[in-house]
Amino acid sequence: MIKRTVCEEVLARAMSTGADYAEIFAEHTPSSSVYMVDRHIEDASSSITAGAGIRVMKGTRTVYGSTTDMTRTGLLRLARQVAEALDEGRAEVQIRLGDFRFRPAHPVLRPSSEVPKAEKAEVLKRCYFAAADAQDCIKQVKARIMDIDRNFLIANSEGKYIRDRQVRTRLAVTAVAEDSRGTESGFVGPGRRMGMEMFDSTVIPEEAGREAARIAIARLGASFCPAGKMTVAIENGFGGVIFHEACGHSLEATSVGTGTSQMAGKLGQKIACEKVTAIDDPTEKNAWGSIDVDDEGTLTHKIVLIEKGVLKSYMVDRLGARRMGMALTGSGRRQDYTFEPTSRMTNTYIDNGPDRNEDIISSIDYGLYAAQMGGGSVNPITGAFNFAVEEGYIVRGGRICECVKGASLIGTGSEVLMNIDMVGQNRKNGQGMCGSASGSIPNEVGQPLIRISSITVGGRN
Amino acid sequence: MxxxxxxxxxxxxxxxxxxxxxxxxxxxxxxxxxxxxxxxxxxxxxxxxxxxxxxxxxxxxxxxxxxxxxxxxxxxxxxxxxxxxxxxxxxxxxxxxxxxxxxxxxxxxxxxxxxxxxxxxxxxxxxxxxxxxxxxxxxxxxxxxxxxxxxxxxxxxxxxxxxxxxxxxxxxxxxxxxxxxxxxxxxxxxxxxxxxxxxxxxxxxxxxxxxxxxxxRFGATVPPGGNYPIVFEGKQMQQILGTFLPVFFAKEAQQGTSLLAGKEGEKIGAENLTVVDDPFYEGNPMQASFDGEGSPTFTKTVIDRGVLKTLLYNLETAAKAGKTTTGNASRGGSSIGTKVYNFYIVPGAFSREELFKKAEGGIFVTGMKGFHAGANTVSGDFSIESEGFFIKDGKQGEAIKSFTVSGNFFDLLKNIAAIGDTIEDQNPGVSKVRCPDVFLESMPVAGA
Missing domain, CATH: 3.30.2290.10 (PmbA/TldD superfamily)
Known part of the structure; x- marks a missing residue:
């Protein structure tokens, strides 16, 4: 992509005004998607994201620049720009880059970018028609198959010259059901860090389509959820968004290092019930959010964030490490070369706990069972979060009863963590895209069935 | 380049x-x-x-x-x-x-x-x-x-x-x-x-x-649940209208995912509601003379005193509907979609103080978040975590937080009781939604 000697020259130029660190991130990333609606392929598209970003640092000061011009001349021009913007003196620096290799832990058999689009279209159709033909009340389906083949190199003034290839493939299907009671939709979006072999046995396209239709149909007959404080059981899979939003973002160095996180200064303190152990694991084999090396060139490892309720670690990128005086955790991520990396999550989940799932439901006299969660957001300053319940059911007398819609769960991270009082044993992850300062990146969220003893449910009745 | x-x-x-x-x-x-x-x-x-x-x-x-x-x-x-x-x-x-x-x-x-x-x-x-x-x-x-x-x-x-x-x-x-x-x-x-x-x-x-x-915002408490008169600050109304923007796109209507399908010429909002899309909004430096597929842009009234005058079309959706494009084509990486320029509710006659008088005992909503999760653009239902202030004696009263305002976007359009007279300075951009304050007589609020 960029020759090592050119990288050495560019890094030296970037450090010529007193930087104590410089880094090049360059990528050539083809991606494609095929989209179906109205029972036909509406469009197919191809994108190429190609460009480079250069970052220089002096202490906790950073300057970042990006360009689509990856010629030697273009890169040297950008290096001069960022160096001039930093302006911390003058320095003659010589950079010698050495190869930095690692064993890829996420094998890809058939990279989607190398597979004819017609084959992807066949997979998409299997998913689409399973949703569209599920029941007569399914009036519309929109489905997309997407893949990305991220090829990047990172060269830095510590002498590292590292390359990686991250292949990801995802299906996304929305089914719309309509009858005399109204119109509702259901969404399913399974993805993996895999190629087209993902559809051999890991993700069955028909199952994804049927599940989207099932959610839409289930919501059709639902009345609006009652509002107020109640006990809530949240199912596994995408239910893990509660931890991602309520706690995960507050453990990122981006907010901890600036002192704005509610979790700042709490290492070693009990912040959750002892049944709660939470992990960020970029090493989960072929998982959607998995990475061998982060976007700053640091090798990744499993991070135990909370162990038996005690805060054990933050997620730390290079800038965060400087601000906080802590070691890198391989958590520096970015959407693409136009973004400066920040600390981000990968596959983040609450681990299995001691409680039997049936005991969790039967323990609730009156409350809500959130079978499917939607997305959410959080303010890391206050820890205030909210997220939507895609598919919810009232629980009465320890039994799951009627379906309700329009519910959202709101609270603060510190409060809800202490209120998780039962943790089940069926941990499963769900896939999504997380948006933050360094763009939109693939993440998994996960948990087993959990019980929150008391949380505010926003509803309409 | x-x-x-x-x-x-x-x-x-x-x-x-x-x-x-x-x-x-x-x-x-x-x-x-x-x-x-x-x-x-x-x-x-x-x-x-x-x-x-x-x-x-x-x-x-x-x-x-x-x-x-x-x-x-x-x-x-x-x-x-x-x-x-x-x-x-x-x-x-x-x-x-x-x-x-x-x-x-x-x-x-x-x-x-x-x-x-x-x-x-x-x-x-x-x-x-x-x-x-x-x-x-x-x-x-x-x-x-x-x-x-x-x-x-x-x-x-x-x-x-x-x-x-x-x-x-x-x-x-x-x-x-x-x-x-x-x-x-x-x-x-x-x-x-x-x-x-x-x-x-x-x-x-x-x-x-x-x-x-x-x-x-210090000292905010969680309000009791119930139905309240609501004044949405312009920026919050902007978020609501922005979230449900796709319902005005002809493409969504033709695909069956907008409840405004077939409603052109019909009353869909309150008499006091007029909405305009203007590529040449005064003072906005980011103006556009052509859209994403090269069609000329122009200013159009989308809702005129409650009546839906037009959906937003590009060449393809216009041809499908037997109409002409409204110059609202967007250009994404993969396909032609629909976009707005400066899509705004035309200001009404009431100052914020006058709206507060109408909403005595109600809530002034100054923060809303989680629209991507708490709003369904197909059904129009929303349930959004909010913060704001009680309205007391015609003024902004004590701070409140962690409540949800719920409703349905299409009902909201019909129930707008009064509209503020000012669109506060909101950042310019090529594609923007802008709104003044908006008053509704009653909306459900979930709180403590």
């Missing part, structure tokens, strides 16, 4: 497209140069400079069209794009004919772009000035407080086989403060963004506003 460079790339695309058997093609480029700076504690912590853009090709072979795009605007990449677009066209199963904008149309002449990109030093200085003002604005100011500044100069080219040779150029800059206040271990924050030339920005006034807003 220089015009001559774009024209060379277009010529290469043209040559390859003819070889590939294309009957129509268009090349769209949108790029910008950008600078931004931000502070942390007492220093300039970050500075970014970008020179980025997207080149998007669409071509038609037989009755089928295909798209491909790249950030790399080079001659060799342009040739690759033709091959990729041809592959995508072969896969397309769409029955409808795809249209390309005709040449020979009339476009509004925009005033020449006079924006000059500020220097890196000017951007850095502006960020530090905002920081200074933020730290001086309150005794309670704490870590996380920052200042920032930004500038961008963008350009767009659209050339096509129908003879269109269009270009637009626009730029803007501005600065912001982010105030974080700490009191008794509790933190509250607020943003204030001010657009315009750095020299004209009153940093102290912006910082004061942000810090006062943050301070007002």
């Amino acid at each position: 220089k015009k001559e460079t774009f024209e060379k790339i277009y010529a290469a695309v043209e040559e390859e497209a003819v070889k590939a058997g294309a009957s129509d093609w268009e090349l769209y480029y949108s790029g910008d140069g950008s600078l931004s700076a931000e502070t942390f504690r007492d220093e300039l912590s970050g500075f970014s400079a970008g020179q980025d853009g997207w080149m998007i090709l669409r071509l038609k072979i037989g009755r089928k069209t295909g798209c491909a795009n790249s950030t790399s605007a080079t001659l060799s990449e342009a040739k690759k794009l033709v091959a990729l677009a041809a592959e995508n066209a072969a896969l397309c199963e769409k029955e409808e004919e795809v249209f390309f904008a005709e040449g020979g149309q009339t476009y509004k002449e925009l005033p020449p772009c006079t924006f000059r990109m500020p220097s890196a030093k000017a951007v850095k200085d502006a960020a530090m000035e905002m920081r200074r003002a933020a730290y001086a604005s309150s005794d309670l100011i704490s870590d996380g407080t920052s200042g920032g500044a930004y500038a961008s100069l963008g350009e767009t080219f659209y050339y096509s086989s129908r003879g269109l040779r269009l270009s637009d150029r626009s730029g803007s800059c501005g600065a912001y403060v982010y105030s974080v206040l700490e009191k008794d271990g509790d933190k509250r924050d607020a943003f204030k963004v001010v657009d315009g030339a750095f020299k004209k920005i009153d940093a102290d006034a912006a910082a004061k506003e942000a810090s006062e807003k943050a301070y007002a």
Whole structure:
């Protein structure tokens, strides 16, 4: 992509005004998607994201620049720009880059970018028609198959010259059901860090389509959820968004290092019930959010964030490490070369706990069972979060009863963590895209069935 | 990108497209140069400079069209794009004919772009000035407080086989403060963004506003649930309207995912509600004379005194409906979609104080978040975590937090009881929703 000697020259130029660190991130990333609606392929598209970003640092000061011009001349021009913007003196620096290799832990058999689009279209159709033909009340389906083949190199003034290839493939299907009671939709979006072999046995396209239709149909007959404080059981899979939003973002160095996180200064303190152990694991084999090396060139490892309720670690990128005086955790991520990396999550989940799932439901006299969660957001300053319940059911007398819609769960991270009082044993992850300062990146969220003893449910009745 | 460079790339695309058997093609480029700076504690912590853009090709072979795009605007990449677009066209199963904008149309002449990109030093200085003002604005100011500044100069080219040779150029800059206040271990924050030339920005006034807003949020309690009169601050109404924007798109209506399908000419809102989409909104530096597929843009009334006058069309959806395009085509990487320019509720006759009098005992909603999760654009239902203030004695009263406002967007349009007389300064941009304050007599609120 960029020759090592050119990288050495560019890094030296970037450090010529007193930087104590410089880094090049360059990528050539083809991606494609095929989209179906109205029972036909509406469009197919191809994108190429190609460009480079250069970052220089002096202490906790950073300057970042990006360009689509990856010629030697273009890169040297950008290096001069960022160096001039930093302006911390003058320095003659010589950079010698050495190869930095690692064993890829996420094998890809058939990279989607190398597979004819017609084959992807066949997979998409299997998913689409399973949703569209599920029941007569399914009036519309929109489905997309997407893949990305991220090829990047990172060269830095510590002498590292590292390359990686991250292949990801995802299906996304929305089914719309309509009858005399109204119109509702259901969404399913399974993805993996895999190629087209993902559809051999890991993700069955028909199952994804049927599940989207099932959610839409289930919501059709639902009345609006009652509002107020109640006990809530949240199912596994995408239910893990509660931890991602309520706690995960507050453990990122981006907010901890600036002192704005509610979790700042709490290492070693009990912040959750002892049944709660939470992990960020970029090493989960072929998982959607998995990475061998982060976007700053640091090798990744499993991070135990909370162990038996005690805060054990933050997620730390290079800038965060400087601000906080802590070691890198391989958590520096970015959407693409136009973004400066920040600390981000990968596959983040609450681990299995001691409680039997049936005991969790039967323990609730009156409350809500959130079978499917939607997305959410959080303010890391206050820890205030909210997220939507895609598919919810009232629980009465320890039994799951009627379906309700329009519910959202709101609270603060510190409060809800202490209120998780039962943790089940069926941990499963769900896939999504997380948006933050360094763009939109693939993440998994996960948990087993959990019980929150008391949380505010926003509803309409 | 220089015009001559774009024209060379277009010529290469043209040559390859003819070889590939294309009957129509268009090349769209949108790029910008950008600078931004931000502070942390007492220093300039970050500075970014970008020179980025997207080149998007669409071509038609037989009755089928295909798209491909790249950030790399080079001659060799342009040739690759033709091959990729041809592959995508072969896969397309769409029955409808795809249209390309005709040449020979009339476009509004925009005033020449006079924006000059500020220097890196000017951007850095502006960020530090905002920081200074933020730290001086309150005794309670704490870590996380920052200042920032930004500038961008963008350009767009659209050339096509129908003879269109269009270009637009626009730029803007501005600065912001982010105030974080700490009191008794509790933190509250607020943003204030001010657009315009750095020299004209009153940093102290912006910082004061942000810090006062943050301070007002201390001591907030959770209100009891129930039905309340509601005044949505303009910025919150902007979020609501922005979230449900797709229901005004003809594409969504034709695909059965907008409940406004078939409602053109019908009353869908209150008598006092008029909504306009204006590509030439006064004072907005980011104006556009052509849309994402080269059609001329124009100002249109979407809702006139409660009556839906038109949905928003591009060439394809207009042809399907037997109408003409409203010049609202967007250009994404993969396909033509729909966008708005300055989509706004026309201000009414009431000051905020007058709205508060109408909403006595109600809630002034000044913060809402989680729309991506708590709103269903198909059904119109929403349930959104909010914060704000009680309205007491016709004034803003005690702060409240952690409540949800629930409702249905289509009911909300019908139930707007009064509209504020001012659209507060809201950031300019190519595609923006703008709203004044809006009053509704009763909405369900879930709280304590």
